[in-house]
Amino acid sequence: DAGITQSPRHKVTETGTPVTLRCHQTENHRYMYWYRQDPGHGLRLIHYSYGVKDTDKGEVSDGYSVSRSKTEDFLLTLESATSSQTSVYFCAISMTVSNQPQHFGDGTRLSIL
Amino acid sequence: EDKVVQSPLSLVVHEGDTVTLNCSYEVTNFRSLLWYKQEKKAPTFLFMLTSSGIEKKSGRLSSILDKKELFSILNITATQTGDSAVYLCAVVNAGGTSYGKLTFGQGTILTVHP
Numbered sequence: 001d002a003g004i005t006q007s008p009r010h011k012v013t014e015t016g017t018p019v020t021l022r023c024h025q026t027e028n029h030r031y032m033y034w035y036r037q038d039p040g041h042g043l044r045l046i047h048y049s050y051g052v053k054d055t056d057k058g059e060v061s062d063g064y065s066v067s068r069s070k071t072e073d074f075l076l077t078l079e080s081a082t083s084s085q086t087s088v089y090f091c092a093i094s095m096t097v098s099n100q101p102q103h104f105g106d107g108t109r110l111s112i113l
Numbered sequence: 114e115d116k117v118v119q120s121p122l123s124l125v126v127h128e129g130d131t132v133t134l135n136c137s138y139e140v141t142n143f144r145s146l147l148w149y150k151q152e153k154k155a156p157t158f159l160f161m162l163t164s165s166g167i168e169k170k171s172g173r174l175s176s177i178l179d180k181k182e183l184f185s186i187l188n189i190t191a192t193q194t195g196d197s198a199v200y201l202c203a204v205v206n207a208g209g210t211s212y213g214k215l216t217f218g219q220g221t222i223l224t225v226h227p
Contacts, residue, residue: 004155031213042117042201042217043156058214090155097213098144098205104155 003027004105006091012111019078021108023091025071031094032074033102034058034066036087043090049074050097081112115140119202119218127226130192134200134221137184142208146185148176149201151220156201159187192225199223 003026013019023032033048035058045058047066055066063085065077078085088109092102116139126132138146145163149156160169162178162185169176173192178185189196199220206214 033215040219042219043203043215044217045214048214098207101147101158101161102215103158104149106154 004091004093004103006089006105006108008108009106010109012113013081014113015082016080019081019110019112021076021089021091021110023074023076023105025074025091025093027093027095027103028071029093029095030071031097031102032068033092033094034064034074034076035090035092036060036085037090037107038087046076046089081110083112086110086112115204115206115214115216117202117204117216117218119200119221121221122219123222123224125224125226126192128193130225131188131190132192132223134187134189134202134223135184136186136202136218138202138204138216138218139183140204140206140216142206143180144205144207144213146178147203147205147215148185148187149203151199151201152197159200189223192223194225194227197223197225 005024007022034046035043044060049055049068067075088107090107091105094102120135148159160176165180173190176187201220203215203217
């Protein structure tokens with residue numbers, strides 16, 4: 001298995017609170033990604049990173065921010081959580097941007113009440 | 114906007130059956146197509162396809178890409194209960210601001226009964 005650890009694995013929180021999810025990798029891969037997975041929508045890209053301090057938006061980035069201060073860590077923050085952000089969040093990593101597949105972490109199940 | 118459509122959305126078979134899962138796509142600049150298997154947790158990588166007509170094979174699973182007709186199929190022969198999972202198809206964009214981004218289909222839920 002790719003060395004990807006997501007934390008926490010489960011979280012329940014209330015609307016309006018800030019939430020930070022962490023993705024940690026031991027593979028030294030340059031590229032890291034955050035997805036959310038919802039019934040009927042498949043996996044959708046939130047944000048991605050192509051290096052330390054280099055990040056960009058995906059297709060569903062509103063309400064989310066990210067940071068990458070070290071190669072191994074990619075943080076996803078919900079500034080003020082809403083119920084529509086209840087989802088399963090997956091982190092992925094890849095060695096190259098298009099010639100190698102992305103490998104996924106085990107996900108974080110986030111419930112916002 | 115890139116688009117990936119998988120069919121069927123769900124499929125129920127018995128052990129020993131052969132199944133074919135379909136993936137059609139529209140992407141502005143195609144780079145590759147990937148298949149993943151998702152059980153309870155992380156999607157796990159199965160195949161990456163970049164060239165038309167070249168079959169990729171791993172045990173009972175095989176996949177092929179048709180870049181002219183814009184689709185791929187994933188075949189599973191002699192299915193087992195352990196093949197029960199969601200199978201995800203994704204395409205990689207090779208151009209412009211979407212370079213390297215994956216667009217996923219909704220997935221096909223495969224259930225294999227003993």
